[in-house]
Amino acid sequence: MTVKAYAALLRGINVGGKKKVPMGELRPLLSGLGFGDVRTHLQSGNAVFTTAADDAGGEDALAARVSEAIEGHFGFAVDVLVRDGAYLKAVADACPFPASALEGKQLHVTYFSEPVDASRLDGLDRAAFLPEEFRLGDRALYLYTPDGLGRSKLGEVLSRPALFKGVIATSRNWNTVTKLVELTGEPDHG
Incomplete structure (x- = not known):
């Protein structure tokens, strides 16, 4: 088993x-x-x-x-x-931002219940939010907020329920993302 x-x-x-x-x-x-x-x-x-x-x-x-x-x-x-655990590790490994160079409060992952079509985000003027950025991944959205999520204008827009209507979405900061990878990882038998 x-x-x-x-x-x-x-x-x-x-x-x-x-x-x-x-x-x-x-x-x-x-x-x-x-x-x-x-x-x-x-x-x-x-x-x-x-x-x-x-x-x-x-x-x-x-x-x-x-x-x-x-x-x-x-x-x-x-x-x-x-x-x-394999999915959580794959999401962490696929991060498009330099996670090791950032503080945990600067990087977040929003996990989705299903894949999200990029067209939902077509109306966002990404340049208006710079230096904040986001990227879509496998049932996940990566959000870079240099000043933290509490002050993030992009984070505020991305958290509006209408944007991801019908999809369960929940966010975690990078410290939690990596801790969950660690906690669900395969035990080291070496």
């Missing part, structure tokens, strides 16, 4: 006192679903777990299980994306 590591990315929890999901309650909830090696990272909705790859039913099925369990336990719905 092959065991695979996954990250569950919860969207919009523990922000401004709304949709509170304490990580101390999330870990046993996920363990109760039969997942192993459950760990959480920060309070912003990052959980890592393992499960038998054959039993998983795919990332969307895992996300639905996690979302249903959260709603059943906490009483409110939360959008959840689940991605395996």
Whole structure:
């Protein structure tokens, strides 16, 4: 039986006192679903777990299980994306910006529930936001904000719900992106 590591990315929890999901309650909830090696990272909705790859039913099925369990336990719905470690590593490796030369707060990845057609972004005047930039990737958007996301005009525009209507989107700064790669990576047997 092959065991695979996954990250569950919860969207919009523990922000401004709304949709509170304490990580101390999330870990046993996920363990109760039969997942192993459950760990959480920060309070912003990052959980890592393992499960038998054959039993998983795919990332969307895992996300639905996690979302249903959260709603059943906490009483409110939360959008959840689940991605395996190989995907998370591929997204990090494909970063079009010089990540090693930047601070974690300057680089973000928005993960999408499905591929996003670049035509959704055709109306943006990219030059108007320079030096801020973005690039689309595999079900992901890379965002470079030299002054951080809190002051980013481009980040504000890209976070408008109408822009990615019908798609679940959740963002993580580069420190979290790399930590999730580490937490879902294959154990070193060397």
